[in-house]
Amino acid sequence: MSRTVRLIETGFDPAEELRRFTAGTGEVGAIVSFTGVARGLAKDGAPLQALVLEAYRSVTLRSMEAIAADAHARFAVTASLVLHRAGRILPGEPIVLVATAAPHRRAAFDAADYLMDRLKSEAVFWKREEGVSGAVWIEPTTDDAAALTRWGRTPQEAACPE
Amino acid sequence: MSEALALVVELCGKLADVQGREITVPIPAAGCTAASLLDRLREGFPALAPLLVPGKVRVCINEAIAPADGLARPGDLVALFPPVSGG
Numbered sequence: 001m002s003r004t005v006r007l008i009e010t011g012f013d014p015a016e017e018l019r020r021f022t023a024g025t026g027e028v029g030a031i032v033s034f035t036g037v038a039r040g041l042a043k044d045g046a047p048l049q050a051l052v053l054e055a056y057r058s059v060t061l062r063s064m065e066a067i068a069a070d071a072h073a074r075f076a077v078t079a080s081l082v083l084h085r086a087g088r089i090l091p092g093e094p095i096v097l098v099a100t101a102a103p104h105r106r107a108a109f110d111a112a113d114y115l116m117d118r119l120k121s122e123a124v125f126w127k128r129e130e131g132v133s134g135a136v137w138i139e140p141t142t143d144d145a146a147a148l149t150r151w152g153r154t155p156q157e158a159a160c161p162e
Numbered sequence: 163m164s165e166a167l168a169l170v171v172e173l174c175g176k177l178a179d180v181q182g183r184e185i186t187v188p189i190p191a192a193g194c195t196a197a198s199l200l201d202r203l204r205e206g207f208p209a210l211a212p213l214l215v216p217g218k219v220r221v222c223i224n225e226a227i228a229p230a231d232g233l234a235r236p237g238d239l240v241a242l243f244p245p246v247s248g249g
Binding site: 036053054056058059063084095096119120121122123124125126127137138139140144 | 174175176179222225226227241243244245246247248249
């Protein structure tokens with residue numbers, strides 16, 4: 001079983017990362033991946049210049065590792081990759097890549113889904129959208145909170161990561 | 163009465179917008195609890211006070227989120243975390 005978690009400040013190529021992950025998974029029946037990309041528009045439709053993800057490296061990494069460990073405990077996956085950007089991210093650039101490998105597809109799908117839902121609300125990041133009229137700090141959305149409850153987690157747990 | 167020493171506190175996320183990236187607060191040489199540190203910061207930095215809501219803002223001491231009775235000593239690496247936004 002292998003679990004890789006990385007927090008990086010530079011851009012990355014999701015296709016290349018997935019190629020490497022796939023090459024290292026060994027004998028599996030399913031590989032699922034998800035790439036999150038920085039949007040060019042804010043919720044209100046205003047154009048965005050950048051998304052800034054602030055991290056506190058050691059604690060942020062630990063929060064990501066804890067989420068990945070929980071995914072492995074919960075689903076029959078044999079390998080996972082969680083790769084997350086921090087810093088200033090331009091519209092169209094990838095922010096996060098999650099990949100999972102398992103003997104069967106359901107576990108791989110579910111684990112990737114679970115990883116993303118928890119990363120989106122519980123990973124230790126502070127997110128700011130920068131537009132022409134200034135910067136706005138972003139809180140987890142009600143959709144993010146609803147997504148967490150699918151896995152028996154509460155938004156309170158997300159707000160207070162240990 | 164123990165001597166007061168300076169503790170540097172890093173502010174994360176929107177807290178830094180209010181008061182800059184780092185602030186310095188005097189604490190007893192023997193240290194103070196995370197809860198007491200928040201009290202001192204509310205008193206010393208009125209602009210930050212409305213954001214330092216107990217249970218919402220977490221105190222990180224030496225790279226671990228501290229409980230309310232966790233001890234911060236002069237020289238420790240201390241940061242304040244507002245609620246996280248996730249990735």
